[in-house]
Amino acid sequence: xxxxxxxxxxxxxxxxxxxxxxxxxxxxxxxxxxxxxxxxxxxxxxxxxxxxxxxxxxxxxxxxxxxxxxxxxxxxxxxxxxxxxxxxxxxxxxxxxxxxxxxxxxxxxxxxxxxxxxx
Amino acid sequence: xxxxxxxxxxxxxxxxxxxxxxxxxxxxxxxxxxxxxxxxxxxxxxxxxxxxxxxxxxxxxxxxxxxxxxxxxxxxxxxxxxxxxxxxxxxxxxxxxxxxxxxxxxxxxxxxxxxxxxxxxxxxxxxxxxxxxxxxxxxxxxxxxxxxxxxxxxxxxxxxxxxxxxxxxxxxxxxxxxxxxxxxxxxxxxxx
Numbered sequence: 001x002x003x004x005x006x007x008x009x010x011x012x013x014x015x016x017x018x019x020x021x022x023x024x025x026x027x028x029x030x031x032x033x034x035x036x037x038x039x040x041x042x043x044x045x046x047x048x049x050x051x052x053x054x055x056x057x058x059x060x061x062x063x064x065x066x067x068x069x070x071x072x073x074x075x076x077x078x079x080x081x082x083x084x085x086x087x088x089x090x091x092x093x094x095x096x097x098x099x100x101x102x103x104x105x106x107x108x109x110x111x112x113x114x115x116x117x118x119x
Numbered sequence: 120x121x122x123x124x125x126x127x128x129x130x131x132x133x134x135x136x137x138x139x140x141x142x143x144x145x146x147x148x149x150x151x152x153x154x155x156x157x158x159x160x161x162x163x164x165x166x167x168x169x170x171x172x173x174x175x176x177x178x179x180x181x182x183x184x185x186x187x188x189x190x191x192x193x194x195x196x197x198x199x200x201x202x203x204x205x206x207x208x209x210x211x212x213x214x215x216x217x218x219x220x221x222x223x224x225x226x227x228x229x230x231x232x233x234x235x236x237x238x239x240x241x242x243x244x245x246x247x248x249x250x251x252x253x254x255x256x257x258x259x260x261x262x263x264x265x266x267x268x269x270x271x272x273x274x275x276x277x278x279x280x281x282x283x284x285x286x287x288x289x290x291x292x293x294x295x296x297x298x299x300x301x302x303x304x305x306x307x308x309x310x311x
Binding site: 106 | 196
């Protein structure tokens with residue numbers, strides 16, 4: 001069964017298979033890479049189900065905070081996407097959320113094919 | 120055991136510097152590990168508290184209050200998480216201190232580590248202070264993707280590279296089994 005939804009105390013992560021979008025909401029500041037494993041798994045599922053002619057969208061527009069372990073987890077996912085080079089990646093950010101304004105562009109430096117839209 | 124105090128980076132003797140305000144708080148490292156959300160909760164409280172020093176609208180070229188609050192929350196959460204993760208030995212006290220100055224804010228977090236943990240941390244600090252930050256950041260991420268190890272120093276790298284925060288570090292031997300580590304973060308009110 002595909003896990004489509006992860007609910008934490010201060011966050012939700014939702015995978016919408018029809019639009020190939022994974023949306024993050026709230027504050028994600030987990031303790032270790034082990035705690036991030038279910039999120040990585042969800043991202044990998046979404047990636048494997050995405051059509052090579054389409055794209056996979058990571059929607060961070062309502063993600064208030066992500067700690068450095070979380071940034072590392074997302075970065076590793078982008079690196080693995082680059083290595084497979086199968087599905088283009090789109091990242092949606094929010095201009096009002098300062099860390100996104102400052103740090104989301106790093107993902108594009110990891111893989112120039114990542115499209116970043118900060119609205 | 121060495122009795123030498125070792126200092127790296129941008130370290131200021133803050134008691135001697137005039138400040139507009141000084142705040143402090145004392146915590147137990149075990150309690151942060153026990154309820155991890157206390158790291159986030161503490162950082163959110165102090166970020167909101169300190170950001171009230173930023174007037175609205177801000178001085179020309181300065182960060183807006185909301186941006187400062189976000190920046191401080193990210194910074195302090197990383198520092199509290201580090202104290203929780205790396206505290207070791209017989210003492211588990213974490214001290215948070217903050218100073219507001221005319222051109223910026225300074226935060227100092229101290230905790231205790233076992234003596235064997237000093238050398239690896241000092242190596243990381245030297246790398247952070249002498250390397251090209253952009254290059255080191257991406258190198259660390261690529262390496263962590265290969266080895267599946269946690270990307271050590273990524274929190275500091277992000278803070279230095281993306282937010283222009285200047286860090287100072289100090290190791291002060293406490294007993295033969297414990298070393299106090301101080302980390303100072305200097306945040307400018309001006310936008311990078």
